[in-house]
Amino acid sequence: MKTWLIMVMLLLLNACHPLTQMRSDELLNAVGTASISIQHGDTLEEKQLKAMRASKLEAYKELSEQVYGIRVSNLMKVDDQTLGEDRTLGMVDGIIRAAEVISSYPVGDSYVTELELNLRKMKEMAKYDESHHVPPNNVLIF
Template sequence: MFKKILTLSAVMLLSACQPLSQMTPMEVLTAVGTASISAQDGKTLEEKRFKAIKASKLEAYRELSEQIYGFRVSGEMEIDKERLGIDKANGEVDGIIRGAEVIASYPVGDSYVTEMRLDLRKMKKMMEFGEVQSVPRNTSILF
């Protein structure tokens, strides 16, 4: 009798740790990027619109990267004589996106919106084609 109760208790405890629903692996991610047209630098409305299109696409890529690789957050706070002095927070995303597709790109009021889709299986397959070389920041290129 004791063995039955012990076995039943063990089964109940182990089943309580299981999730209520099974997580399904995400195979397709979506992202939306937006950018203000009037906030862009440019002499003409067309130039500002073109820059907003590019900025909204870059924002969508950033969102895809954030979903895949995560978002790094760092902070710093300094207290001197019981008063808050320096209080900083920074966020950063870093990653390589391959095979993303623009689903739609359109204006909405003063903003431009870009919707993107990324099939993770396609991205994984494309990664087999070669290694990515990092691009150095803040360097001058001489020809």
């Protein structure tokens, strides 16, 4: 009985842990990869450069998903009780500031880019920078 009482007391003391002392993660990490061989280019160096850029963009997309979430839309058609068309679309939209490239390197036929984002630094930069509208993914502006 005494052991049971001690365990209950310890659980109650742990439950009273103040929220202000809990660790808050301000750093986010993301990894992007891109295949080298599928890139368009005349030389291996050109393909590697394009894969490097694609992997960096992929890592930024990963950070955007972590910060802003991902919008998932689905269209499903049923005709005469049979499934017809079934399409799912995922979309990420956001502005990432202050991300730093931690590392960028080839691994086999892929290029890998690792990014780190300090959320506090990103919020501070947003105070001093003008935000621009990001166009929908079907509109390209050059």
